[in-house]
Amino acid sequence: MHRLTTPISDEEIRALHVGDTVYLNGIVVTGRDAAHKYMIEHFIRNEPTDPEDVALLEKLRVLLNGGVLYHCGPVVKKNEDGSWTFVAAGPTTSIREEVYEADVIRFFNLKGVIGKGGMGPNTLKACMEQPAVYFHAIGGAATLIAQSVKEVVDVFKLDFGVPEAMWVIRVEDFPVVVTMDSHGQSIHEKIQQESEERFKELLLR
Amino acid sequence: MNGPIQLDLVDEVLELVRRAATVLPEDMVQALERGRAQEEPGSAAEQALATILKNVAMAREKSTPICQDTGTPIFEVHHPFGVSTRMLTEQIHEAVAQATAKAYLRPNAVDSLTGKNSGNNLGLDFPTIHFHEWDEDRIFITLQLKGGGSENVSTQYKLPDARLGAGRDLEGVRRAVLDAVVKAQGKGCAPGVLGVAIGGDRGTGYIVAKRQLLRKIDDVNPDPQLAALEARILEEANELGIGPMGFGGKTTVLGVKVGVAHRLPACYFVTVAYMCWANRRAEMNVSLQDGQVTEVSYA
Numbered sequence: 001m002h003r004l005t006t007p008i009s010d011e012e013i014r015a016l017h018v019g020d021t022v023y024l025n026g027i028v029v030t031g032r033d034a035a036h037k038y039m040i041e042h043f044i045r046n047e048p049t050d051p052e053d054v055a056l057l058e059k060l061r062v063l064l065n066g067g068v069l070y071h072c073g074p075v076v077k078k079n080e081d082g083s084w085t086f087v088a089a090g091p092t093t094s095i096r097e098e099v100y101e102a103d104v105i106r107f108f109n110l111k112g113v114i115g116k117g118g119m120g121p122n123t124l125k126a127c128m129e130q131p132a133v134y135f136h137a138i139g140g141a142a143t144l145i146a147q148s149v150k151e152v153v154d155v156f157k158l159d160f161g162v163p164e165a166m167w168v169i170r171v172e173d174f175p176v177v178v179t180m181d182s183h184g185q186s187i188h189e190k191i192q193q194e195s196e197e198r199f200k201e202l203l204l205r
Numbered sequence: 206m207n208g209p210i211q212l213d214l215v216d217e218v219l220e221l222v223r224r225a226a227t228v229l230p231e232d233m234v235q236a237l238e239r240g241r242a243q244e245e246p247g248s249a250a251e252q253a254l255a256t257i258l259k260n261v262a263m264a265r266e267k268s269t270p271i272c273q274d275t276g277t278p279i280f281e282v283h284h285p286f287g288v289s290t291r292m293l294t295e296q297i298h299e300a301v302a303q304a305t306a307k308a309y310l311r312p313n314a315v316d317s318l319t320g321k322n323s324g325n326n327l328g329l330d331f332p333t334i335h336f337h338e339w340d341e342d343r344i345f346i347t348l349q350l351k352g353g354g355s356e357n358v359s360t361q362y363k364l365p366d367a368r369l370g371a372g373r374d375l376e377g378v379r380r381a382v383l384d385a386v387v388k389a390q391g392k393g394c395a396p397g398v399l400g401v402a403i404g405g406d407r408g409t410g411y412i413v414a415k416r417q418l419l420r421k422i423d424d425v426n427p428d429p430q431l432a433a434l435e436a437r438i439l440e441e442a443n444e445l446g447i448g449p450m451g452f453g454g455k456t457t458v459l460g461v462k463v464g465v466a467h468r469l470p471a472c473y474f475v476t477v478a479y480m481c482w483a484n485r486r487a488e489m490n491v492s493l494q495d496g497q498v499t500e501v502s503y504a
Contacts, residue, residue: 019249034320075273075311087308088264088273093354093392117354117392117451138253139354139394139450140483142273144260161322162312163273175256177249177452191453192390195445199387202441203370203380 003173007066008111013131016178018185022135023173027153028114029063030072032092034164035157036100044107056156063168064108068135071097071115073163075142076152084152086169088142091116094134102126114176118188124180131182137174148174209289210496217489217501218300218346219307222278224503225348225487226270226309229261232422233459233484237261240396240449240456250454254396257449257482268309272394272483275310276352278332279415283345285493290336293344297334301326313353335412344491347419355397355481358389361410364473373473375434378403378463379441385477386442386458391451394481398422398460399438402476405466410476417462418480426463435461449482459484 004012006026016022031039039060048054074089094101094115101113102122111132113123116139127133137145154168179187241254264271280297284290302325304310314328315321326332362381364373369384371377382401389397400417402410426432438461448454459482468474492500 021252073273073311075270075275075308077308088270088311090273092274093357095392096357116394117390136450136452138256138260139391140272140274140352140481141256141260142271143264143267143269144256146269147263160320161315161324163322179452187453188390188451191447191451194453195387195390195447198445199383202383202444 006068006111008068009066010131013111013133013182016133016181017183018178018181018187020178022176022178024068024114024135024176025172025174026170027063028068028070028169028171028174029060030070030074030165030167030169032071032073032164033096034160035166036097036104038157039104039107040100044103059156061108064110066109066111068112068114069104069110071113074146074167076162076167084155086146086149086152086167089146089149090140090142091137093117094119098123105130105132114174118179118186124184124186124189127180127182128184133178133182134180135176136179137176145174148172209292210287210493212288212292212498213296214293214344214491215296215299215303217491218297219303221346221348221487221489221503222300222304223268223309225350225485226275226304227268228265228487229271229483230486233482234258234261236422236459237396237482240459244449244454244456248454249452250448250456253449253452254456270309270311271485272352272481273311274352274354275313276350276485277313277356278310278326279349279351280332280334281337281347281416281419282334283337283339283341285340285342285344286338287496288344293336294334297332298327301332342493344493345488346491347486347488349415349418350485351415352394352481352483355393355479358385358393359411359479360385360388360477361407362475362477364475375430378475379434379438381475382438382461382477383441383445385479386445386447389479390447391449393479394483395447395451396449396456396459396482398480398484399442399458399462400478400480401461401463402474402478403463403465404468405474405476406469406472407474409466410474411478413464413466414476414478417464418478418484419486420462422460422484431463431465435463
């Protein structure tokens with residue numbers, strides 16, 4: 001069992017292997033479909049000129065350097081004092097971000113991505129080079145995971161809507177499992193291959 | 206009877222939504238517990254199911270969503286003659302908006318052209334409501350919450366399919382459904398439930414497939430051929446080794462439910478509505494007498 005706090009070092013990432021349980025602490029930023037598309041188009045492929053974009057990029061560079069991005073579209077509640085509370089916050093399916101994630105990992109020096117369902121070869125390659133890992137949270141365990149979210153520190157791009165906004169949260173002992181590591185191992189790739197073999201056998205029955 | 210029946214069911218439908226989002230049906234909880242019991246103690250599969258069960262209990266206790274993706278709300282409304290479906294539609298919409306404001310539902314309706322979230326779960330053809338008039342003196346509403354992850358791995362096959370060696374028969378259906386499970390891996394939040402439709406057109410295929418998900422997880426199909434098919438696919442899907450969350454393990458699918466619709470001579474569709482382990486469904490019965498509500502109950 002590992003307990004890690006963001007920002008995470010390269011040594012800490014290299015020490016992780018598929019199957020390891022990790023409890024994450026510190027700042028995590030949520031980002032899913034709209035956020036990935038936005039980061040690619042406004043920060044990574046093009047230098048931002050819009051002052052709002054420049055300011056956001058500056059903040060994200062600090063938050064995500066050695067940091068962790070969480071594929072999550074939460075249910076939130078706005079409190080009377082204007083602050084936010086996470087009510088339900090499980091992971092969303094990560095594979096939709098496969099076309100973007102490797103570039104995002106490299107651009108921001110991410111050390112981890114939290115999601116569910118795993119990702120593909122481009123992300124795995126970026127994990128080996130960077131290094132970084134893919135943390136698998138339990139899909140649907142939304143109320144439970146929300147208990148790990150101790151504070152909503154900030155929110156960016158709320159105009160994307162609540163699920164797609166980038167929420168900056170402070171987590172305590174957020175439970176995840178490493179399913180893609182920085183040594184080229186992926187549980188998802190392995191299970192996919194094995195299940196396809198089993199399927200071929202079943203078709204012969 | 207004079208004129209249409211006047212009712213106000215907004216509060217009752219709001220409660221139906223709350224139950225659907227926060228309370229997993231008991232038959233699903235038991236199926237998850239059976240899955241946990243058959244996994245290797247301490248394995249990733251066993252721990253995933255333990256976490257899921259802990260989350261289910263916590264969501265129920267705190268009255269918060271089991272999963273943050275509260276999905277597409279799908280209402281099936283049975284009503285007697287004389288109840289206005291326009292009135293019920295308005296009341297369901299109001300209840301859905303209130304449920305969103307109370308954080309039982311995540312705002313999930315996104316304008317497909319502008320990308321703007323409506324913020325209240327109302328939009329074009331959103332939520333889904335199907336009306337059925339019947340002879341009984343009561344209104345019966347079922348609600349399913351169908352999340353996006355499982356919707357993305359739902360799929361439709363057109364038989365024959367050369368790649369699968371699947372012809373237009375139940376063996377072809379078996380091959381198509383197992384292929385859908387392999388393709389889904391853990392992405393639809395395994396262990397899932399499969400609602401399957403044989404036949405229909407492309408549209409009715411999905412409607413009939415999703416309706417199968419309303420069946421209790423351990424019921425037996427009254428058609429012996431389909432019952433045998435359901436049992437066989439369930440057993441074989443669980444031999445694939447995908448397991449909870451795709452971590453590997455014995456529990457890949459919790460139930461297989463197959464329905465049938467008439468098809469065109471030219472078409473043979475097999476539709477697989479993959480549902481995540483959080484197979485959220487709730488029902489509400491509103492008894493009526495002389496146009497007045499006498500009793501409301503939930504299950």
